[in-house]
Amino acid sequence: MSTINFGGLASGMDTGSIVDALMEIEKQPLERLESDKEYFTSRQDAFDTLETKLKTLLGKFEDLDSSGEVRAYSASAVSDEYFSVSASGSALGGSYNIEVQSLARQQKDVSDGSYESRSEANFTTGTLTIGTTDITIDNDSLDSLVDKINAANTGDSATGVAASIIQDGSGYRMILTGEDASSTFSASVSGGTTANGYAALTFSTTQTQSQASIVVDGVTITGGSNTFEEAIPGVSITLNKVHPNAGDTTVMNVSEDVDAVKTKVKDMVTAYNAVINYISDQKDSDWGRDSGMMAVKRNLQKMLTSQIATGGDLTTLSQLGLETQRDGTITIDNTLLEEAITTDMNIMDKLLAGGEGFDGISSLFTEYLDSTTDRVDGLAATRQTSTDRTLKTINANISKMETRLEKREEMLRAQFDAMELLISNLNSTGSYLTQQLSLFNS
Structure with missing residues (x-):
């Protein structure tokens, strides 16, 4: 319901501005709550972004954690x-x-007769047998019978025969096609009757399997x-x-394929550097000092220097040309990497993918990253749980405070309106008395 405000007409004061100023003071706790909400939302967004980058890195290491994937x-x-x-x-x-x-070549059988319509019920009764599977004919058209045949070619007892329809220029014919060139099939109709003057449905083999x-x-x-x-x-x-x-x-x-192997390693390095750079970019924020986020960077750097007992000359990633920089990112010495691929691929395979009785570096990373990005117990998931609780409380407090402030503003405006009305009445009374005194004196 709309309200009428007098706005200082009687008092000469800008009561609307006075109320607005008072409400600005009253809203300060609300602004602090909204600031807290923005902070916790940004905090969770940061962990969600980190998780996305970690999952990307996980995928790159998964491309290198088995022998068949390392090699190309x-x-x-x-x-x-x-x-x-x-x-x-x-x-x-x-x-x-x-x-x-x-x-x-798969076996193909074609219906001996052709039919003017695909949709008319040309086949009244009978049984179509494909192999050992019986398909009941009951007032079927070409289309509906084809559907029945294809339905029988599903599941554990599939016939291995698919049906389709062709137009031969004079009418429509049904084609039965075996799905496997290793085997043959038989198709026959018993007890068949037809409508519209057509002959009984029969098939002839037009292509034998081979x-x-x-x-x-x-x-x-x-x-x-x-x-x-x-x-x-x-x-x-x-x-x-x-x-x-x-x-x-x-x-x-x-x-x-040397280039393909190099690309896989380079893609992994790019994803790794994206994680390290992102964590470094958060250092000035409160969540950048979160123990979990700091632990991710620390653990990744530790695993990067792991030594694997490959039984050969390549035992660390640095020997593949991967060198850690002062900021934690990795650079690649392409000469060393290509040399490892072309001269020692078997040992490089073991270094990344592991071998009998031992894990490779990629397996160490995938296990850690899989745990860190777990939907329930992962870093972002656990931070999400606590943040959701906090945001739920903040949102409830914001809702309560907004309701209270709305009522407070209504009360203040009503009080000032009442004051204006009182002053207006007093002014009217004063004017009346002044007028009466003037008449009395005259």
Whole structure:
């Protein structure tokens, strides 16, 4: 409800400004609470930001905490006309001669008849059997029967056969396709009746299945798809085309990818420096002196100098060219790093990823960082719990104080309005008396 203020009309005083000034004094405790709220919110934001950077660093060390991840290989064929290749960190360097003898083909069966409509109920009753799975036909259209066939190709008892529809120019036909070139399937309809004058549903095989076959350095390998994942350890081979002549081969080379390994190490260093720089940037703030935040920097620097019994010449990160600066960040000596990759990759692998019976430096970091960023017991999580309690109390006090101040302001304005009204009445009474005295004297 709106209120009417007299604003010093009777007294000549600026009562509105007086109330505003009084309320500024009254609001000082509220301003302190709002300042506290801003502080604790900024404090938690700082820990949340640190956690984000720590998680990024965790991901970079996870990319280096197993042998297959530390190593990086590249695979290439002299020509990708017949096959394309890619390599993982578990590959072995070498040169291979590969012949593509045949491509994998799945069995395809096509319905013998064609149908004018996909959606009309052309099949009234019967049972479609694929392998050992029976599918009931009950006033189905091509579309609904295809849906039933594909539904049967799910779960633990999947038929291994997918259905689709094509338009052959004169009508619609159903195609059944085996999902594995290693096996065949059978499809038949029993007790089938049709509507709209169509013949019973039957299928003919238009493409027989055949396995893919390659020859690697004289050894023949077959498979149910055109991609071979295990023919050569750590190398994926995808077939594109059969060699035209028996005995023709294409050379594939697998070699250490020095640049890829360097990139992984550099990415880790970048993430590490981001954490150290961020903590250093907080040093002038109250939370920058938090024991937990200071411990993170201290522990990271300690682990960085860990010595690992690799059984070789590389036992510390400094021997990879990673040097700690006075501000706690790391720089990389690219010459030392590349030398370690090209001449001592096996020992570098053990230094970072560990070996039988011992952890590598990356494993030490991942274990610590995983604990530090834990959603329940991690640094940011524990600070969040205490901060939430504090902010809850502050917000409650702010709400109470805002209500009290609102009532206080209403009371002050009402008091000043009452004063103005009283003065106005007194002024009116004085004017009346003055007028009466003037009449009496005359």
